[in-house]
Amino acid sequence: MTDDRVAAQFAFLNEADRLKSVLRATTLCDGSRPENSGEHSWHLALYALTLADHAGPDVDINRVIRMLLLHDLVEIDVGDVPIHSQNGTAHASSETVQAEQRAADRIFGLLPPDLAQQFRALWDEFEAAETPDARFAKSLDRVQPVMANLQSGGGTWITYDVTFDQLESRVGTKVERGAPHLWAWVRAKVRPFFG
Amino acid sequence: MTDDRVAAQFAFLNEADRLKSVLRATTLCDGSRPENSGEHSWHLALYALTLADHAGPDVDINRVIRMLLLHDLVEIDVGDVPIHSQNGTAHASSETVQAEQRAADRIFGLLPPDLAQQFRALWDEFEAAETPDARFAKSLDRVQPVMANLQSGGGTWITYDVTFDQLESRVGTKVERGAPHLWAWVRAKVRPFFG
Numbered sequence: 001m002t003d004d005r006v007a008a009q010f011a012f013l014n015e016a017d018r019l020k021s022v023l024r025a026t027t028l029c030d031g032s033r034p035e036n037s038g039e040h041s042w043h044l045a046l047y048a049l050t051l052a053d054h055a056g057p058d059v060d061i062n063r064v065i066r067m068l069l070l071h072d073l074v075e076i077d078v079g080d081v082p083i084h085s086q087n088g089t090a091h092a093s094s095e096t097v098q099a100e101q102r103a104a105d106r107i108f109g110l111l112p113p114d115l116a117q118q119f120r121a122l123w124d125e126f127e128a129a130e131t132p133d134a135r136f137a138k139s140l141d142r143v144q145p146v147m148a149n150l151q152s153g154g155g156t157w158i159t160y161d162v163t164f165d166q167l168e169s170r171v172g173t174k175v176e177r178g179a180p181h182l183w184a185w186v187r188a189k190v191r192p193f194f195g
Numbered sequence: 196m197t198d199d200r201v202a203a204q205f206a207f208l209n210e211a212d213r214l215k216s217v218l219r220a221t222t223l224c225d226g227s228r229p230e231n232s233g234e235h236s237w238h239l240a241l242y243a244l245t246l247a248d249h250a251g252p253d254v255d256i257n258r259v260i261r262m263l264l265l266h267d268l269v270e271i272d273v274g275d276v277p278i279h280s281q282n283g284t285a286h287a288s289s290e291t292v293q294a295e296q297r298a299a300d301r302i303f304g305l306l307p308p309d310l311a312q313q314f315r316a317l318w319d320e321f322e323a324a325e326t327p328d329a330r331f332a333k334s335l336d337r338v339q340p341v342m343a344n345l346q347s348g349g350g351t352w353i354t355y356d357v358t359f360d361q362l363e364s365r366v367g368t369k370v371e372r373g374a375p376h377l378w379a380w381v382r383a384k385v386r387p388f389f390g
Contacts, residue, residue, distance in 0.1 A: 001248065006380045009245050014346060016241055017224040020234045029212040039215045042237030045264050046211055050204050050310065053196065062257040069240050069260075115245065151209060185201045 005112050012110040015076065022075045025082035025159060026145040031152035037072040037080055040144070044068040047140045054179045055136045067126040067137045070119055077103035083142070084160035088170050100127075132178075139178030142171045143186055150189060157193070164194035200307050207305040210271065217270045220277035220354060221340040226347035232267040232275055235339070239263040242335045249374045253327045262321040262332045265314055272298035278337070279355035283365050295322075327373075334373030337366045338381055345384060352388070359389035 020038035027034055045068045052061045072080075078099045081090050090096060108120045125131055129138045146167075149155035157167070167190065175183040215233035222229055240263045247256045267275075273294045276285050285291065303315045320326055324333045341362075344350035352362070362385065370378040 001376050003380060006377070010342065013238070013242060013245055014224055014342065017238065017343070017346075020223055020230070020238075021225070021227065028215055029209055030216070032216065035215070036234065038237050039231065039233035042233050042240070042264065043208070043212065043215075045237070045240060045260075047208060049261060049264060049314075050208055050306070062260075065240075065257075065260060065264075066244060069237065069244060111245070119244075147205065147209060148212070151212075181196050182201070185198060 008110060008112045009115070012107070012115075015107060015110055016073060018076045019073060022072070022080055024080045024145075025085070025156045026148045027152050027155055029148050029151040031155070035148065037075050041069055041072050044071075044137075044140050044144055047144055048137070051140065051179070051182065054182045056132055058132045059136045060133055063122070063133045064137045064140075067122050067134065068140065070123050071126050071137065071141065073107050073123075074100040074103035076107060082156060082160070083145070083170055084156055084162050084166070088166060129177075135178035137178070139175045139182065142174045143179070143182060146171060146175075146186055146190060150193065154193065164191065167194070203305060203307045204310070207302070207310075210302060210305055211268060213271045214268060217267070217275055219275045219340075220280070220351045221343045222347050222350055224343050224346040226350070230343065232270050236264055236267050239266075239332075239335050239339055242339055243332070246335065246374070246377065249377045250331045251327055254331045255328055258317070258328045259332045259335075262317050262329065263335065265318050266321050266332065266336065268302050268318070269295040269298035271302060277351060277355070278340070278365055279351055279357050279361070283361060324372075330373035332373070334370045334377065337369045338374070338377060341366060341370075341381055341385060345388065349388065359386065362389070 019041070020036050022037040023034040024037060024040060045065045048061055048064045048068055055061065055064070078096065081096050083091050104120060104123055108116045108123070111119060126134045126137055129135055145156065149157050156162070172183055172187060175186070214236070215231050217232040218229040219232060219235060220229070240260045243256055243259045243263055250256065250259070273291065276291050278286050299315060299318055303311045303318070306314060321329045321332055324330055340351065344352050351357070367378055367382060370381070
Protein backbone atom coordinates (compact mmCIF):
# COMPACT_ATOMS: atom_id res chain seq x y z
CA MET A 1 0.00 0.00 0.00
CA THR A 2 1.75 3.18 -1.17
CA ASP A 3 1.02 6.59 0.34
CA ASP A 4 -0.04 7.79 -3.13
CA ARG A 5 -2.72 5.12 -3.25
CA VAL A 6 -4.13 6.07 0.16
CA ALA A 7 -4.04 9.74 -0.82
CA ALA A 8 -6.09 8.99 -3.97
CA GLN A 9 -8.58 6.90 -1.97
CA PHE A 10 -9.13 9.82 0.43
CA ALA A 11 -9.24 12.40 -2.37
CA PHE A 12 -12.26 10.49 -3.68
CA LEU A 13 -13.87 10.00 -0.26
CA ASN A 14 -13.42 13.67 0.64
CA GLU A 15 -14.91 14.79 -2.67
CA ALA A 16 -17.84 12.37 -2.15
CA ASP A 17 -18.75 14.33 1.01
CA ARG A 18 -20.18 17.03 -1.29
CA LEU A 19 -23.06 14.71 -2.28
CA LYS A 20 -24.54 15.51 1.15
CA SER A 21 -25.11 19.08 -0.09
CA VAL A 22 -26.94 18.10 -3.30
CA LEU A 23 -30.67 18.59 -2.70
CA ARG A 24 -33.39 16.52 -4.31
CA ALA A 25 -36.95 17.56 -5.18
CA THR A 26 -38.29 14.94 -2.75
CA THR A 27 -38.49 15.74 0.96
CA LEU A 28 -37.90 13.56 3.99
CA CYS A 29 -40.92 11.41 4.86
CA ASP A 30 -41.99 13.96 7.51
CA GLY A 31 -41.86 16.76 4.89
CA SER A 32 -39.50 18.81 7.06
CA ARG A 33 -36.87 19.54 4.44
CA PRO A 34 -35.57 18.39 1.01
CA GLU A 35 -33.71 15.09 1.04
CA ASN A 36 -30.07 15.20 -0.01
CA SER A 37 -28.50 12.71 -2.38
CA GLY A 38 -26.08 11.31 0.23
CA GLU A 39 -28.74 10.24 2.71
CA HIS A 40 -30.93 9.13 -0.24
CA SER A 41 -28.13 6.79 -1.33
CA TRP A 42 -27.96 5.32 2.19
CA HIS A 43 -31.71 4.81 2.30
CA LEU A 44 -31.63 3.05 -1.08
CA ALA A 45 -28.86 0.69 0.01
CA LEU A 46 -31.02 -0.13 3.04
CA TYR A 47 -33.96 -0.69 0.67
CA ALA A 48 -31.83 -3.23 -1.23
CA LEU A 49 -30.88 -5.02 1.99
CA THR A 50 -34.47 -5.08 3.26
CA LEU A 51 -36.30 -5.84 0.01
CA ALA A 52 -33.79 -8.37 -1.33
CA ASP A 53 -36.45 -11.08 -1.55
CA HIS A 54 -38.29 -9.01 -4.18
CA ALA A 55 -35.36 -9.44 -6.56
CA GLY A 56 -35.16 -12.26 -9.07
CA PRO A 57 -32.92 -15.27 -8.34
CA ASP A 58 -30.26 -13.93 -10.75
CA VAL A 59 -29.76 -10.72 -8.73
CA ASP A 60 -26.65 -10.30 -6.54
CA ILE A 61 -27.75 -7.96 -3.75
CA ASN A 62 -24.18 -7.08 -2.80
CA ARG A 63 -23.60 -5.70 -6.31
CA VAL A 64 -26.95 -3.87 -6.14
CA ILE A 65 -25.88 -2.22 -2.88
CA ARG A 66 -22.56 -1.17 -4.40
CA MET A 67 -24.32 0.36 -7.41
CA LEU A 68 -26.70 2.27 -5.16
CA LEU A 69 -23.87 3.64 -3.00
CA LEU A 70 -22.23 5.03 -6.17
CA HIS A 71 -25.20 5.84 -8.39
CA ASP A 72 -25.71 9.52 -7.55
CA LEU A 73 -22.09 10.71 -7.16
CA VAL A 74 -22.24 12.43 -10.57
CA GLU A 75 -24.81 14.81 -9.06
CA ILE A 76 -21.93 16.56 -7.27
CA ASP A 77 -21.28 18.22 -10.63
CA VAL A 78 -24.66 17.95 -12.36
CA GLY A 79 -27.18 18.28 -9.52
CA ASP A 80 -30.29 16.17 -9.12
CA VAL A 81 -32.60 16.02 -12.13
CA PRO A 82 -36.09 15.28 -10.79
CA ILE A 83 -37.90 12.50 -12.62
CA HIS A 84 -41.09 14.57 -13.01
CA SER A 85 -39.39 17.85 -14.01
CA GLN A 86 -39.92 19.35 -17.49
CA ASN A 87 -42.98 17.19 -17.90
CA GLY A 88 -40.90 14.06 -17.38
CA THR A 89 -38.35 14.75 -20.15
CA ALA A 90 -35.34 16.27 -18.37
CA HIS A 91 -34.14 13.08 -16.71
CA ALA A 92 -32.92 11.28 -19.82
CA SER A 93 -32.07 14.29 -22.03
CA SER A 94 -28.82 13.92 -23.98
CA GLU A 95 -27.56 17.07 -22.29
CA THR A 96 -28.01 15.51 -18.84
CA VAL A 97 -26.50 12.21 -19.96
CA GLN A 98 -23.40 13.91 -21.38
CA ALA A 99 -22.90 16.09 -18.31
CA GLU A 100 -23.14 13.00 -16.10
CA GLN A 101 -20.53 11.21 -18.21
CA ARG A 102 -18.12 14.11 -17.74
CA ALA A 103 -18.85 14.12 -14.00
CA ALA A 104 -18.16 10.39 -13.81
CA ASP A 105 -14.82 10.91 -15.61
CA ARG A 106 -13.80 13.55 -13.10
CA ILE A 107 -15.08 12.01 -9.86
CA PHE A 108 -14.12 8.36 -10.41
CA GLY A 109 -10.87 9.69 -11.92
CA LEU A 110 -9.80 10.78 -8.43
CA LEU A 111 -9.43 7.11 -7.42
CA PRO A 112 -6.46 4.78 -7.99
CA PRO A 113 -6.89 3.37 -11.55
CA ASP A 114 -8.09 -0.12 -10.53
CA LEU A 115 -10.82 1.30 -8.28
CA ALA A 116 -11.73 3.99 -10.82
CA GLN A 117 -12.30 1.28 -13.42
CA GLN A 118 -14.27 -0.94 -11.01
CA PHE A 119 -16.57 1.85 -9.73
CA ARG A 120 -17.09 3.32 -13.19
CA ALA A 121 -18.10 -0.09 -14.54
CA LEU A 122 -20.72 -0.42 -11.77
CA TRP A 123 -22.03 3.07 -12.48
CA ASP A 124 -22.16 2.44 -16.25
CA GLU A 125 -24.04 -0.81 -15.59
CA PHE A 126 -26.54 1.00 -13.36
CA GLU A 127 -27.10 3.72 -15.96
CA ALA A 128 -27.61 1.20 -18.77
CA ALA A 129 -30.27 -0.63 -16.70
CA GLU A 130 -29.90 -3.81 -18.75
CA THR A 131 -28.57 -6.38 -16.27
CA PRO A 132 -30.79 -7.92 -13.58
CA ASP A 133 -28.71 -6.21 -10.86
CA ALA A 134 -29.07 -2.78 -12.47
CA ARG A 135 -32.77 -3.23 -13.13
CA PHE A 136 -33.45 -4.09 -9.51
CA ALA A 137 -31.31 -1.15 -8.34
CA LYS A 138 -33.26 1.18 -10.66
CA SER A 139 -36.56 -0.18 -9.33
CA LEU A 140 -35.57 0.78 -5.80
CA ASP A 141 -34.37 4.22 -6.92
CA ARG A 142 -37.81 4.82 -8.41
CA VAL A 143 -39.88 3.41 -5.55
CA GLN A 144 -38.23 5.21 -2.63
CA PRO A 145 -39.44 8.72 -3.61
CA VAL A 146 -42.94 7.26 -4.07
CA MET A 147 -42.90 6.13 -0.44
CA ALA A 148 -41.61 9.56 0.66
CA ASN A 149 -44.35 11.38 -1.30
CA LEU A 150 -47.00 9.09 0.17
CA GLN A 151 -45.92 9.97 3.70
CA SER A 152 -45.22 13.66 3.20
CA GLY A 153 -48.66 14.24 1.65
CA GLY A 154 -47.87 14.32 -2.07
CA GLY A 155 -44.44 15.94 -2.35
CA THR A 156 -43.19 16.11 -5.94
CA TRP A 157 -46.53 14.85 -7.30
CA ILE A 158 -47.97 18.19 -6.24
CA THR A 159 -44.87 20.25 -7.18
CA TYR A 160 -44.93 18.87 -10.72
CA ASP A 161 -48.69 18.31 -11.04
CA VAL A 162 -48.29 14.59 -11.71
CA THR A 163 -51.23 12.38 -12.71
CA PHE A 164 -51.60 8.72 -11.83
CA ASP A 165 -51.06 7.80 -15.50
CA GLN A 166 -47.80 9.77 -15.56
CA LEU A 167 -46.69 8.04 -12.36
CA GLU A 168 -47.45 4.68 -13.95
CA SER A 169 -45.49 5.45 -17.12
CA ARG A 170 -42.51 7.29 -15.56
CA VAL A 171 -42.18 5.21 -12.40
CA GLY A 172 -44.46 2.17 -12.32
CA THR A 173 -43.19 0.58 -15.53
CA LYS A 174 -39.59 0.95 -14.35
CA VAL A 175 -40.26 -0.46 -10.90
CA GLU A 176 -42.20 -3.31 -12.47
CA ARG A 177 -39.26 -4.29 -14.69
CA GLY A 178 -37.07 -5.05 -11.69
CA ALA A 179 -39.57 -5.81 -8.95
CA PRO A 180 -43.10 -6.64 -10.22
CA HIS A 181 -44.65 -7.71 -6.90
CA LEU A 182 -43.25 -4.63 -5.20
CA TRP A 183 -44.97 -2.32 -7.67
CA ALA A 184 -48.29 -4.14 -7.27
CA TRP A 185 -48.15 -3.49 -3.51
CA VAL A 186 -47.00 0.14 -3.80
CA ARG A 187 -49.48 0.87 -6.60
CA ALA A 188 -52.39 -0.16 -4.38
CA LYS A 189 -51.14 2.20 -1.65
CA VAL A 190 -50.67 5.07 -4.07
CA ARG A 191 -53.89 4.78 -6.08
CA PRO A 192 -56.21 6.46 -3.52
CA PHE A 193 -53.99 9.58 -3.38
CA PHE A 194 -54.81 10.36 -7.01
CA GLY A 195 -58.55 10.02 -6.34
CA MET B 196 -44.57 -12.88 -0.60
CA THR B 197 -47.51 -11.93 1.61
CA ASP B 198 -48.80 -8.38 1.87
CA ASP B 199 -48.06 -8.49 5.61
CA ARG B 200 -44.42 -9.16 4.89
CA VAL B 201 -44.14 -6.22 2.46
CA ALA B 202 -45.95 -3.99 4.96
CA ALA B 203 -43.41 -4.91 7.66
CA GLN B 204 -40.50 -4.28 5.30
CA PHE B 205 -41.83 -0.80 4.55
CA ALA B 206 -42.68 -0.08 8.19
CA PHE B 207 -38.96 -0.54 8.89
CA LEU B 208 -37.79 1.44 5.84
CA ASN B 209 -40.16 4.32 6.61
CA GLU B 210 -39.02 4.44 10.24
CA ALA B 211 -35.38 4.37 9.10
CA ASP B 212 -36.00 7.68 7.29
CA ARG B 213 -35.85 9.38 10.70
CA LEU B 214 -32.10 8.69 10.92
CA LYS B 215 -31.69 11.57 8.43
CA SER B 216 -32.86 13.92 11.19
CA VAL B 217 -30.38 12.71 13.84
CA LEU B 218 -27.55 15.22 14.01
CA ARG B 219 -23.96 14.38 14.87
CA ALA B 220 -21.35 16.56 16.57
CA THR B 221 -19.20 16.39 13.43
CA THR B 222 -19.91 18.74 10.53
CA LEU B 223 -19.70 18.17 6.78
CA CYS B 224 -16.16 18.50 5.45
CA ASP B 225 -16.88 22.11 4.39
CA GLY B 226 -18.07 22.96 7.91
CA SER B 227 -21.41 24.24 6.61
CA ARG B 228 -23.69 22.24 8.93
CA PRO B 229 -23.75 19.22 11.27
CA GLU B 230 -23.65 15.86 9.54
CA ASN B 231 -26.68 13.62 10.04
CA SER B 232 -26.44 9.93 10.82
CA GLY B 233 -28.14 8.83 7.58
CA GLU B 234 -25.64 10.50 5.26
CA HIS B 235 -22.83 9.49 7.66
CA SER B 236 -23.90 5.85 7.21
CA TRP B 237 -23.75 6.24 3.42
CA HIS B 238 -20.31 7.82 3.60
CA LEU B 239 -19.04 4.98 5.78
CA ALA B 240 -20.34 2.32 3.41
CA LEU B 241 -18.48 4.16 0.65
CA TYR B 242 -15.38 4.18 2.89
CA ALA B 243 -15.65 0.38 3.16
CA LEU B 244 -15.97 0.00 -0.61
CA THR B 245 -13.07 2.36 -1.30
CA LEU B 246 -10.69 1.28 1.48
CA ALA B 247 -11.37 -2.46 1.22
CA ASP B 248 -7.70 -3.20 0.56
CA HIS B 249 -6.85 -1.91 4.05
CA ALA B 250 -8.80 -4.78 5.59
CA GLY B 251 -7.21 -8.07 6.53
CA PRO B 252 -7.69 -11.11 4.26
CA ASP B 253 -10.31 -12.54 6.65
CA VAL B 254 -12.64 -9.53 6.21
CA ASP B 255 -15.78 -9.83 4.05
CA ILE B 256 -16.40 -6.30 2.76
CA ASN B 257 -20.01 -7.04 1.83
CA ARG B 258 -20.75 -7.88 5.47
CA VAL B 259 -18.85 -4.76 6.60
CA ILE B 260 -21.02 -2.63 4.29
CA ARG B 261 -24.19 -4.22 5.68
CA MET B 262 -23.08 -3.53 9.25
CA LEU B 263 -22.32 0.09 8.42
CA LEU B 264 -25.71 0.61 6.75
CA LEU B 265 -27.39 -0.59 9.96
CA HIS B 266 -24.97 0.52 12.68
CA ASP B 267 -26.53 3.87 13.62
CA LEU B 268 -30.26 3.08 13.35
CA VAL B 269 -30.56 2.91 17.15
CA GLU B 270 -29.79 6.64 17.19
CA ILE B 271 -33.36 7.26 16.01
CA ASP B 272 -34.31 6.67 19.66
CA VAL B 273 -31.07 7.42 21.51
CA GLY B 274 -29.46 10.19 19.46
CA ASP B 275 -25.79 10.39 18.57
CA VAL B 276 -23.37 10.13 21.49
CA PRO B 277 -20.19 11.96 20.42
CA ILE B 278 -16.99 10.01 21.07
CA HIS B 279 -15.28 12.99 22.74
CA SER B 280 -18.27 14.08 24.87
CA GLN B 281 -18.14 13.92 28.69
CA ASN B 282 -14.36 13.70 28.48
CA GLY B 283 -14.62 10.56 26.33
CA THR B 284 -16.76 8.55 28.79
CA ALA B 285 -20.34 8.94 27.49
CA HIS B 286 -19.96 6.72 24.45
CA ALA B 287 -19.68 3.38 26.25
CA SER B 288 -21.64 4.17 29.43
CA SER B 289 -23.97 1.39 30.57
CA GLU B 290 -26.89 3.82 30.32
CA THR B 291 -26.15 4.43 26.62
CA VAL B 292 -25.60 0.74 25.94
CA GLN B 293 -28.93 -0.21 27.55
CA ALA B 294 -30.86 2.50 25.73
CA GLU B 295 -29.36 1.32 22.45
CA GLN B 296 -30.40 -2.27 23.16
CA ARG B 297 -34.00 -1.13 23.72
CA ALA B 298 -33.87 0.89 20.51
CA ALA B 299 -32.59 -2.13 18.58
CA ASP B 300 -35.45 -4.22 19.98
CA ARG B 301 -37.99 -1.68 18.79
CA ILE B 302 -36.54 -0.74 15.41
CA PHE B 303 -35.43 -4.15 14.14
CA GLY B 304 -38.67 -5.50 15.64
CA LEU B 305 -40.59 -3.69 12.90
CA LEU B 306 -39.17 -6.14 10.33
CA PRO B 307 -40.45 -9.61 9.42
CA PRO B 308 -38.90 -12.01 11.98
CA ASP B 309 -36.24 -13.51 9.68
CA LEU B 310 -34.93 -10.08 8.68
CA ALA B 311 -35.20 -8.78 12.24
CA GLN B 312 -32.99 -11.63 13.41
CA GLN B 313 -30.50 -11.20 10.56
CA PHE B 314 -30.14 -7.40 10.96
CA ARG B 315 -29.99 -7.58 14.75
CA ALA B 316 -27.21 -10.19 14.55
CA LEU B 317 -25.19 -7.88 12.29
CA TRP B 318 -25.74 -4.94 14.65
CA ASP B 319 -24.82 -7.03 17.72
CA GLU B 320 -21.66 -8.18 15.94
CA PHE B 321 -20.74 -4.58 15.10
CA GLU B 322 -21.32 -3.44 18.68
CA ALA B 323 -19.22 -6.28 20.14
CA ALA B 324 -16.30 -5.37 17.82
CA GLU B 325 -14.75 -8.81 18.17
CA THR B 326 -14.88 -10.29 14.68
CA PRO B 327 -12.54 -9.10 11.88
CA ASP B 328 -15.55 -7.68 9.96
CA ALA B 329 -16.80 -5.68 12.96
CA ARG B 330 -13.31 -4.43 13.83
CA PHE B 331 -12.77 -3.12 10.32
CA ALA B 332 -16.23 -1.52 10.31
CA LYS B 333 -15.46 0.18 13.67
CA SER B 334 -12.13 1.44 12.32
CA LEU B 335 -13.92 3.20 9.48
CA ASP B 336 -16.54 4.63 11.85
CA ARG B 337 -13.71 6.17 13.88
CA VAL B 338 -11.61 7.44 11.00
CA GLN B 339 -14.31 9.23 8.98
CA PRO B 340 -14.94 12.00 11.57
CA VAL B 341 -11.16 12.50 11.80
CA MET B 342 -11.08 13.26 8.07
CA ALA B 343 -14.07 15.62 8.44
CA ASN B 344 -12.42 17.47 11.35
CA LEU B 345 -9.18 17.80 9.38
CA GLN B 346 -11.02 19.47 6.49
CA SER B 347 -13.42 21.62 8.50
CA GLY B 348 -10.59 23.11 10.57
CA GLY B 349 -10.79 21.11 13.79
CA GLY B 350 -14.50 20.44 14.33
CA THR B 351 -15.19 18.33 17.42
CA TRP B 352 -11.53 18.48 18.51
CA ILE B 353 -12.15 22.18 19.22
CA THR B 354 -15.71 21.68 20.58
CA TYR B 355 -14.50 19.13 23.12
CA ASP B 356 -10.98 20.50 23.64
CA VAL B 357 -9.32 17.25 22.54
CA THR B 358 -5.57 16.67 22.81
CA PHE B 359 -3.52 14.54 20.45
CA ASP B 360 -3.01 11.96 23.22
CA GLN B 361 -6.79 11.74 23.74
CA LEU B 362 -7.28 11.30 19.99
CA GLU B 363 -4.71 8.51 19.99
CA SER B 364 -6.37 6.68 22.90
CA ARG B 365 -10.04 7.22 21.94
CA VAL B 366 -9.68 6.90 18.17
CA GLY B 367 -6.20 5.87 17.03
CA THR B 368 -6.03 2.62 19.01
CA LYS B 369 -9.47 1.59 17.67
CA VAL B 370 -8.62 2.41 14.06
CA GLU B 371 -5.32 0.59 14.42
CA ARG B 372 -7.04 -2.61 15.59
CA GLY B 373 -8.90 -2.95 12.30
CA ALA B 374 -6.74 -1.02 9.85
CA PRO B 375 -3.16 -0.41 11.08
CA HIS B 376 -1.73 1.07 7.87
CA LEU B 377 -4.71 3.39 7.55
CA TRP B 378 -4.09 4.88 10.99
CA ALA B 379 -0.39 5.39 10.25
CA TRP B 380 -1.34 7.48 7.20
CA VAL B 381 -4.12 9.43 8.91
CA ARG B 382 -2.02 10.00 12.05
CA ALA B 383 0.70 11.69 9.99
CA LYS B 384 -1.92 14.02 8.47
CA VAL B 385 -3.47 14.81 11.84
CA ARG B 386 -0.30 15.35 13.90
CA PRO B 387 0.47 18.91 12.67
CA PHE B 388 -3.02 20.14 13.66
CA PHE B 389 -2.24 19.54 17.33
CA GLY B 390 1.08 21.46 17.05
